[in-house]
Amino acid sequence: xxxTFAIIxxxxxxxxxxxxxxxxxxxxxFTVVAMRLQHLTKAEAEGFYAVHQARPFFxxxxxxxxxGPCVLLCLEAPDAIKxxxxxxxxxxxxxxxxxxLRKDFGxxxxxxxxxxxxxxxxAAFELGYFFRGLELR
Ligand code: GDP
Numbered sequence: 795x796x797x798t799f800a801i802i803x804x805x806x807x808x809x810x811x812x813x814x815x816x817x818x819x820x821x822x823x824f825t826v827v828a829m830r831l832q833h834l835t836k837a838e839a840e841g842f843y844a845v846h847q848a849r850p851f852f853x854x855x856x857x858x859x860x861x862g863p864c865v866l867l868c869l870e871a872p873d874a875i876k877x878x879x880x881x882x883x884x885x886x887x888x889x890x891x892x893x894x895l896r897k898d899f900g901x902x903x904x905x906x907x908x909x910x911x912x913x914x915x916x917a918a919f920e921l922g923y924f925f926r927g928l929e930l931r
Contacts, residue, residue, distance in 0.1 A: 796874040797827060797930075799920035801909035802865035804858065807831075811899050812865050815908065818895060819869065822881050828868040828929045836860045842923060851904065858904055866924045875917055878910045 800819075802812050819826070834842070839859035846852050871877055883894025887906055890897035900906035911917035921930060 795870055795872060796914075796917075797868055797870045797921065798874040798878050798917045799909075799911045799924070800867040800869050800878055802867070803905075803907055803909060804862035804864050805901065805905040806899055806907040807864055808862050809899075811907070815895060815899065816865075818881070819867075822871075822877070824869040824871045824874065824878070826867060827870050828866075828925050830866045830924070831863050832866055832924075833863040834860045842920070854904060868921055868925055868930055875911055875914065879912065882908045882910050 802815050806812060806815060816826070836856055839856040840847075840852075843852065843855055843859070846855065849855075869878055881895055883890030883896040883900075885896070885906060886903040887896045887900030888903075890900065895908050896906050899908075911920050
Protein backbone atom coordinates (compact mmCIF):
# COMPACT_ATOMS: atom_id res chain seq x y z
CA UNK A 795 0.00 0.00 0.00
CA UNK A 796 1.10 3.55 -0.72
CA UNK A 797 -0.30 6.99 0.14
CA THR A 798 -0.38 10.13 -1.95
CA PHE A 799 -1.54 13.69 -1.55
CA ALA A 800 -4.29 15.02 -3.81
CA ILE A 801 -6.16 18.31 -4.21
CA ILE A 802 -9.49 19.00 -5.87
CA UNK A 803 -8.56 22.51 -6.96
CA UNK A 804 -10.67 25.69 -6.53
CA UNK A 805 -11.94 25.62 -10.14
CA UNK A 806 -13.46 22.16 -9.68
CA UNK A 807 -14.92 22.95 -6.24
CA UNK A 808 -16.52 26.18 -7.50
CA UNK A 809 -18.06 24.29 -10.45
CA UNK A 810 -19.54 21.78 -7.94
CA UNK A 811 -17.49 18.91 -9.37
CA UNK A 812 -15.99 17.74 -6.05
CA UNK A 813 -18.64 15.04 -5.53
CA UNK A 814 -18.18 13.62 -9.02
CA UNK A 815 -14.39 13.63 -8.66
CA UNK A 816 -14.60 11.90 -5.26
CA UNK A 817 -16.90 9.27 -6.77
CA UNK A 818 -14.33 8.63 -9.53
CA UNK A 819 -11.55 8.41 -6.90
CA UNK A 820 -13.49 5.79 -4.93
CA UNK A 821 -14.58 3.89 -8.05
CA UNK A 822 -10.90 3.65 -9.05
CA UNK A 823 -10.20 1.83 -5.79
CA PHE A 824 -8.54 4.53 -3.69
CA THR A 825 -9.31 4.74 0.01
CA VAL A 826 -9.82 8.27 1.35
CA VAL A 827 -7.61 8.32 4.47
CA ALA A 828 -8.02 12.04 5.26
CA MET A 829 -10.03 14.86 3.70
CA ARG A 830 -10.60 18.55 4.43
CA LEU A 831 -12.19 21.53 2.68
CA GLN A 832 -9.87 24.53 3.00
CA HIS A 833 -9.54 27.98 1.44
CA LEU A 834 -5.75 28.42 1.26
CA THR A 835 -4.17 31.79 1.94
CA LYS A 836 -1.77 33.13 -0.68
CA ALA A 837 1.13 32.39 1.71
CA GLU A 838 -0.03 28.80 2.22
CA ALA A 839 -0.24 28.29 -1.56
CA GLU A 840 3.24 29.82 -1.98
CA GLY A 841 4.68 27.47 0.64
CA PHE A 842 3.04 24.47 -0.98
CA TYR A 843 4.35 25.34 -4.45
CA ALA A 844 7.74 26.68 -3.25
CA VAL A 845 9.47 24.35 -5.72
CA HIS A 846 7.94 26.44 -8.55
CA GLN A 847 9.01 29.80 -7.04
CA ALA A 848 11.23 30.77 -9.98
CA ARG A 849 8.69 29.84 -12.67
CA PRO A 850 6.94 32.62 -14.60
CA PHE A 851 3.52 31.17 -13.69
CA PHE A 852 4.18 31.11 -9.90
CA UNK A 853 2.14 34.28 -9.19
CA UNK A 854 -0.83 33.18 -11.29
CA UNK A 855 -0.68 29.65 -9.86
CA UNK A 856 -0.69 30.77 -6.23
CA UNK A 857 -3.39 33.41 -6.91
CA UNK A 858 -5.56 30.65 -8.40
CA UNK A 859 -4.86 28.15 -5.61
CA UNK A 860 -5.88 30.76 -3.01
CA UNK A 861 -8.94 31.96 -4.98
CA GLY A 862 -11.47 29.68 -3.25
CA PRO A 863 -11.84 26.53 -1.19
CA CYS A 864 -10.24 23.31 -2.33
CA VAL A 865 -10.50 19.70 -1.11
CA LEU A 866 -7.29 18.31 0.43
CA LEU A 867 -6.97 14.53 0.39
CA CYS A 868 -4.75 11.69 1.52
CA LEU A 869 -5.43 8.74 -0.82
CA GLU A 870 -4.29 5.18 -0.29
CA ALA A 871 -3.96 2.34 -2.84
CA PRO A 872 -1.32 0.01 -4.22
CA ASP A 873 1.08 2.24 -6.22
CA ALA A 874 -1.10 5.25 -5.28
CA ILE A 875 1.27 7.99 -6.49
CA LYS A 876 1.48 6.64 -10.04
CA UNK A 877 -2.15 5.48 -10.15
CA UNK A 878 -3.49 8.87 -9.02
CA UNK A 879 -1.39 10.71 -11.60
CA UNK A 880 -2.72 8.31 -14.25
CA UNK A 881 -6.32 9.00 -13.20
CA UNK A 882 -5.67 12.78 -13.28
CA UNK A 883 -4.05 12.79 -16.73
CA UNK A 884 -1.56 15.25 -18.22
CA UNK A 885 -1.04 18.69 -16.60
CA UNK A 886 -2.56 20.38 -19.67
CA UNK A 887 -6.17 19.13 -20.05
CA UNK A 888 -5.88 19.58 -23.82
CA UNK A 889 -3.17 16.90 -23.81
CA UNK A 890 -4.81 14.60 -21.24
CA UNK A 891 -6.00 11.13 -22.27
CA UNK A 892 -9.75 10.48 -22.66
CA UNK A 893 -11.29 9.22 -19.42
CA UNK A 894 -8.92 11.19 -17.17
CA LEU A 895 -10.12 13.75 -14.65
CA ARG A 896 -8.24 16.64 -16.20
CA LYS A 897 -9.64 15.78 -19.64
CA ASP A 898 -13.17 15.59 -18.28
CA PHE A 899 -13.09 18.44 -15.74
CA GLY A 900 -10.07 20.68 -16.45
CA UNK A 901 -10.50 23.86 -18.51
CA UNK A 902 -6.85 24.88 -19.09
CA UNK A 903 -3.31 24.28 -17.83
CA UNK A 904 -3.86 26.67 -14.92
CA UNK A 905 -7.46 25.57 -14.22
CA UNK A 906 -6.78 21.84 -14.35
CA UNK A 907 -9.09 20.58 -11.58
CA UNK A 908 -6.73 18.37 -9.59
CA UNK A 909 -3.25 18.05 -8.08
CA UNK A 910 -1.23 14.96 -7.24
CA UNK A 911 2.20 14.34 -5.73
CA UNK A 912 4.78 13.24 -8.30
CA UNK A 913 7.13 11.12 -6.15
CA UNK A 914 7.36 9.52 -2.67
CA UNK A 915 9.41 12.45 -1.29
CA UNK A 916 6.90 15.03 -2.54
CA ALA A 917 3.99 12.97 -1.21
CA ALA A 918 5.64 12.90 2.24
CA PHE A 919 6.26 16.66 2.17
CA GLU A 920 2.78 17.52 0.87
CA LEU A 921 0.90 15.21 3.27
CA GLY A 922 2.89 16.63 6.18
CA TYR A 923 2.31 20.20 4.98
CA PHE A 924 -1.47 19.88 5.27
CA PHE A 925 -2.30 16.99 7.65
CA ARG A 926 -1.37 16.30 11.26
CA GLY A 927 -0.04 12.88 12.18
CA LEU A 928 -3.27 12.07 14.02
CA GLU A 929 -5.27 12.56 10.80
CA LEU A 930 -3.11 10.07 8.89
CA ARG A 931 -3.32 7.01 11.15
P1 GDP B 1 1.41 18.79 -12.08
O1 GDP B 1 2.33 17.99 -11.18
O2 GDP B 1 0.87 17.99 -13.23
O3 GDP B 1 0.32 19.51 -11.33
O4 GDP B 1 2.30 19.92 -12.76
P2 GDP B 1 3.51 20.81 -12.21
O5 GDP B 1 3.94 20.39 -10.84
O6 GDP B 1 4.53 20.90 -13.28
O7 GDP B 1 2.87 22.27 -12.10
C1 GDP B 1 2.03 22.62 -11.01
C2 GDP B 1 0.84 23.36 -11.54
O8 GDP B 1 1.26 24.58 -12.11
C3 GDP B 1 0.09 22.63 -12.66
O9 GDP B 1 -0.90 21.74 -12.20
C4 GDP B 1 -0.53 23.77 -13.45
O10 GDP B 1 -1.78 24.15 -12.88
C5 GDP B 1 0.47 24.88 -13.25
N1 GDP B 1 1.35 24.99 -14.42
C6 GDP B 1 2.34 24.14 -14.79
N2 GDP B 1 2.94 24.55 -15.92
C7 GDP B 1 2.30 25.70 -16.27
C8 GDP B 1 2.48 26.62 -17.35
O11 GDP B 1 3.33 26.47 -18.23
N3 GDP B 1 1.64 27.69 -17.35
C9 GDP B 1 0.68 27.87 -16.40
N4 GDP B 1 -0.11 28.96 -16.47
N5 GDP B 1 0.49 27.02 -15.37
C10 GDP B 1 1.29 25.96 -15.32
